[in-house]
Amino acid sequence: MNVLDIRGLTKKFGDFVAVDNISFKVGEGEIFGFLGANGAGKSTTINMICSLLQPSGGEIRILDRDIKTQSRFAKQSLGIVPQDLAIYEDMTAYENVSFFAGLYGLRGGQLKERTEEALAFVGLGDKAKSFPKTFSGGMKRRLNIACAIAHKPKLIIMDEPTVGIDPQSRNYILASVRKLNESGCTIIYTSHYMEEVEEICSRIAIVDHGKIIAEGTKEQLTATVTDVKDIVIELKTATGGEAERLTGLPGVRKASQEENVIRIHSDASVDNLNRILKRLMEGDSEIRAVEEREPNLEMVFLTLTGRNLRD
Template sequence: MKVLELKNLTKKFADFIAVDNISLSITEGEIFGFLGANGAGKSTTINMIAGLLRSNDGEINILGKNTIKNSRFAKMNIGVVPQDLAIYEDLTAYENVKFFAGLYGLRGSILHERVIEALEFVGLSDKHKSHPKNFSGGMKRRLNIACAIAHRPKLIIMDEPTVGIDPQSRNYILTSVRKLNEMGCTIIYTSHYMEEVEEICSRIAIIDHGKIIAEGTKGQLKAIITDTKDIWIEIKSTENIDVNKIKDINGVKAVQFEENLMKINSETGVNNLNKIIQYLINSDIEISSMEEKEPNLETVFLTLTGRNLRD
């Protein structure tokens, strides 16, 4: 069953086309990764799916029903975990979840049961009388999730649910995503942490300049760039490196840095490693280690868009 279907979806802001005639479908039981750098059109698309923005053209269907003609049905079947925390710090955890669940029409004993259920799911049952202004960042993120799932939606949109939290809280949330999926929820997951998407998503779409430029499983996306390889070089300092001179070396497609780790994506058929090393030596840059790697999802994104996901 198709839980979500987008048909020729378009959104313009004056003369700027933020989302450009995109179509995709997500079937029941998927954890669907939706990737795009800042300004690519990802957030605009998510906001249209969630009913926060109206499209200029195209169609959005939830469980086979048009969201404009069946807005209440769509609302009842979508849960949104926004990047910016949507909780009230002066209300208790229980009162927060109760407020948001009440917006979906839940009342009385059913409302109470669903609030308790949601808080238990995110591990905050013992904090139901506490105020989130006293919570850690990870606990606030978990409460944010509870507010989005109490009405038991079929489709959950999770927009950067682990941003700015510690590794332990991140692992807890990723485990929660898997559990929600096992319970029958279909999930759209966005993150600037590529390793999260690679770990939990069954299928992925990459959007750039308002268009979906690639879609498929991790294996299918990686197969797009079988003609490239990754060279990871750990160096003592990046201070004297001229990135443009490395990019000018034949076969080099992209260069990025993570602290003192230089990641070079290069064509597989070009023997250019000696030239790269020679450039570093001539620039008095000390090499600590070097390794060739198979392309990962981050390499796919960088190769297709020319940008890092965090740009």
């Protein structure tokens, strides 16, 4: 059964088409990666699924029911972990989870039990009486998740749940996502960290300029990019501007630089490694390591959109 079924979904803001006639399905038990650069239409789509925005056209069905006509049922089946923290700093962790769970109709003993369960699930059981203002960024992110899961939704939308947190909390959250999935939750997951998506998502859709430009498993998507390769060069020291010197070389589609690491997106058919290294050494760059990478999601994204996910 499809937990989410989107058909011809469109959203216009005046003349601007933010989401352009997209269709996709998310099956029960999937972790569905929804990727797109800023402004691609990803958040607008999520907002429409959550009934925060009204579609200009198309249909959204959750558990086979149209959210327009059966909004209450759809909302009841949905849990949302927004990108920005959505918690009350002046209420304790327990009060936060309990309040939001209460909005879904939980009362009395059941509410107490589910609140405690959700807090324990994200590892905040011993912080129930603490105020979020005393929490670290990672703990707040975990509380953000607890507020979305206490009512046991069938479908959870996680919009960049690991943004801006330490690696330890990030690992904890990724493990929590897997556990939630194993317990029967279907998850829609968005992230700017491609490695996270590769690690946990069973199927992925890439959205660009309001349209879905690719959809499939990681293997299916990477198989589509046989004509490109990624070369990663690590320099001993970088003076800046090294990546710019590589543009224009035969086969080089894009070169970007983060400190002393240069990533080159290039045509697979062109044997240009020697030229690239020569150009760098002409500029007095000392090379520490060179790696030619297997096709991955980042490569797929760059090939299809011409942008990095974090652009």
